[in-house]
Each structure stands twice: as C-alpha cells, then as structure tokens.
Amino acid sequence: MKAAARREGYWLLSPLIAFLLLLLGFPLVVDIVYSVSKVDFESIRSPQLIGFGNYQKALADPEFWGAAWFSLRFGFLAACIEVGLGLFLAIFLAPLFTARPWLMAIMMLPMMVAPSLVGLMYRLILHEFVGPVPYYLTRWTGDSPSFLGHGNAFWTLLAIEVLQWTPFALLILYSAYAAISPDIREAAALDNATEFKRLVHIDLPLMLPTIGIAAFIRFIDSFRVFDHIYTLVGPGAGGATTSISIYIYQAFFKTGDIGVAVATSMVVLVGSFGVLLTIGRATRRAADQ
Numbered sequence: 001m002k003a004a005a006r007r008e009g010y011w012l013l014s015p016l017i018a019f020l021l022l023l024l025g026f027p028l029v030v031d032i033v034y035s036v037s038k039v040d041f042e043s044i045r046s047p048q049l050i051g052f053g054n055y056q057k058a059l060a061d062p063e064f065w066g067a068a069w070f071s072l073r074f075g076f077l078a079a080c081i082e083v084g085l086g087l088f089l090a091i092f093l094a095p096l097f098t099a100r101p102w103l104m105a106i107m108m109l110p111m112m113v114a115p116s117l118v119g120l121m122y123r124l125i126l127h128e129f130v131g132p133v134p135y136y137l138t139r140w141t142g143d144s145p146s147f148l149g150h151g152n153a154f155w156t157l158l159a160i161e162v163l164q165w166t167p168f169a170l171l172i173l174y175s176a177y178a179a180i181s182p183d184i185r186e187a188a189a190l191d192n193a194t195e196f197k198r199l200v201h202i203d204l205p206l207m208l209p210t211i212g213i214a215a216f217i218r219f220i221d222s223f224r225v226f227d228h229i230y231t232l233v234g235p236g237a238g239g240a241t242t243s244i245s246i247y248i249y250q251a252f253f254k255t256g257d258i259g260v261a262v263a264t265s266m267v268v269l270v271g272s273f274g275v276l277l278t279i280g281r282a283t284r285r286a287a288d289q
Contacts, residue, residue, distance in 0.1 A: 035263040040256045047259075054263035064264065066239055067247035074154070074243065075223030078161045082222075083215045085162070086169025087207075090177050091199070097174060108171065110164045119228030122160055123148070153233050153241050160232070161222055169214050176210035177203065209284075216279045220272055244268055 035054055037047030058064050089107075097104055113121075125131050126147040137144035147156045180203060188198045204211075226245035235242040235250070242250075244264070252261035 031262050031266060034259055035266045037259055039258045041258070044258065050259075054259040055267070058260050058264045058267065063239055063242065064247060067242045067244045070154075070240075070242060071223045071225075071244040074158060074161070074225070075219045077158055078165070078222035079215050079219035081158075081162050082166045082169045082218050083173070083211060085166045086171075086173045086214065087211065089166075089170050090174035091203070094174065094177055098178070104171070104174070108167050111167045113164070115164070115225070115227035116231050118160060118164055119231030122156075122228070123232050126156065148233050150236065150240050153236055157229055157232065157241065160228060161225065164228075165218060165221070169218060172210060172214045172217075173207065176207045180206050212279050212282065216276055219275065223272075224268070 033049075034047055036049060036051055038050045038053070039047040093103075126133055128134055128144075128146055128148065131147075134144040134147070145152055147153075184202055184206075185198055188202055193201070223243075224245050225243055226249065229241055229243055230246060230249075233241050235246055248261045248264050248268075251257050251264065
C-alpha cells in the first residue's frame with residue numbers, strides 16, 4: 001500500500017515537476033552555456049565557448065569583490081536587524097494582534113510599496129538641497145548630515161531596507177509564535193516557569209526553524225537588492241554602493257559583457273545554495289539539541 005501510495009504521489013507531482021523543469025531548467029542551461037562563452041548583444045545567438053574565462057575575469061575584478069562585500073555586509077546586517085525586530089514585535093505585540101487581528105494588515109503596509117518607489121520617495125525626502133529632512137535639520141540644529149553621501153549612504157540604505165521589510169519578518173515569526181500550543185505554556189506555568197524561561201526554553205526553540213527560514217529569505221532578498229539602491233543613489237561615488245545586482249546590471253547593459261554578467265549570476269546562485277544549506281544544517285542541529 002505504501003509503495004502504491006508513493007507511486008501515486010509521484011504521478012500527481014509529475015506535472016508540477018515537468019513545469020518547473022521547463023520553466024527553470026531551460027533558462028538555467030542557457031545561463032550555464034553563456035557563462036562559459038564569449039557572448040555580447042551581437043553574438044547572443046551564436047556564443048563562442050571559451051571555458052571558465054568569464055569566471056576568472058569576474059573573480060579577478062576588484063569591483064566584483066567590492067560589490068560582493070557590500071552585498072554580504074548589507075544582507076547580513078539587514079537580515080539580523082529585521083529578524084531581531086520582527087521577533088521582538090511578534091512576541092511583544094502578540095496579545096494586541098490576538099485581540100485586534102486587523103492591526104496586522106496595517107503593519108504590512110510598508111512592504112506593499114514597490115521598492116523602486118520607496119527609493120524615489122526617500123531620494124526626495126533626503127536630498128541634500130531639496131529634501132525636507134535636511135532642510136529642517138539645518139534650520140533647527142544648524143547642520144545636517146549628507147544622508148546620501150559617500151560616508152552615510154550605506155547606513156541610509158540599510159535603514160530604508162529595515163523599515164520596509166521588517167513587517168515581512170514580523171508576519172512569519174508571529175505566525176510561528178501563534179502556532180505554539182497554549183497547552184505547552186500552561187504546563188510550563190504549572191511547573192512555576194517564569195515568562196522569560198518559557199520564552200527561552202519553549203518558544204524560541206520551537207520557533208527556531210522559522211527564524212532560520214526568515215533569516216535566509218531576508219538575507220537573500222537583501223543580498224540581491226537592486227531597486228531602491230539604484231533609484232536612490234545608484235552605484236555611488238567610486239562604486240561605494242554597488243551591490244552585486246548593480247554590478248551584474250552594469251556588466252550586462254553598460255559594458256555589454258553578457259558572459260561575465262551571467263557568470264557572476266551563477267556564482268551568486270551557487271553561493272545562495274551554500275547559504276541555504278548552512279542555515280538549514282544549523283537550524284536542524286540547534287533544534288535537535
């Protein structure tokens with residue numbers, strides 16, 4: 001019976017697997033071919049195989065490592081702050097959300113705005129000459145930092161990313177927190193466990209897989225961010241705010257080096273799978289302890 005049920009499950013999943021192979025498999029094969037070929041817009045239909053030259057060119061480019069370091073630092077900090085804030089708000093505001101569920105819809109409003117629009121909005125607000133924030137800071141304090149300047153652009157972008165996407169972490173983590181059976185908490189309360197001990201020894205361990213998933217999603221999304229960085233400051237002075245996505249965009253559209261752009265994308269893809277496996281193993285190990 002189990003073997004028959006397993007075969008039936010495979011048959012039911014086969015249309016979805018075929019669709020995914022067609023939707024993702026063919027573009028992946030094309031990308032792999034382009035990544036090992038000399039190709040531009042003129043020779044896009046007849047790429048010339050050159051081996052791993054594109055990978056060597058990308059990995060030997062200091063701008064690639066600068067963009068990778070920017071994206072790694074940006075993604076890591078954004079994921080940590082968003083998950084930390086989301087976890088705090090999910091636990092702290094849980095009684096309020098239980099009593100008034102419609103408040104969650106209000107909390108989700110920032111993530112409903114397109115990132116490019118967010119970038120344009122903050123560019124107007126923080127602009128050194130016409131922005132209302134620098135204007136009033138200068139009027140009230142006599143000075144205003146250059147929010148979009150070389151020294152502050154990274155932290156400005158990070159703050160905007162956190163403001164927009166913390167609600168996403170909040171939604172996922174609150175769902176995990178609300179799914180914990182109240183019987184477990186009541187049993188711990190009968191054993192005279194304080195709220196802090198229940199949080200540390202019951203709630204957080206049960207939420208750990210969800211925390212890992214939320215951290216991974218937010219890290220990958222922040223790592224590949226393009227929209228609001230490009231509309232807010234672009235690559236920045238000397239490439240100070242060049243993320244890996246902007247680097248790929250410039251290689252593809254500005255220099256026309258499609259092979260290097262696709263090779264860089266493949267490096268990012270492999271790195272993303274590596275991060276996913278690392279976080280998955282870490283959360284499973286922590287959950288088993």
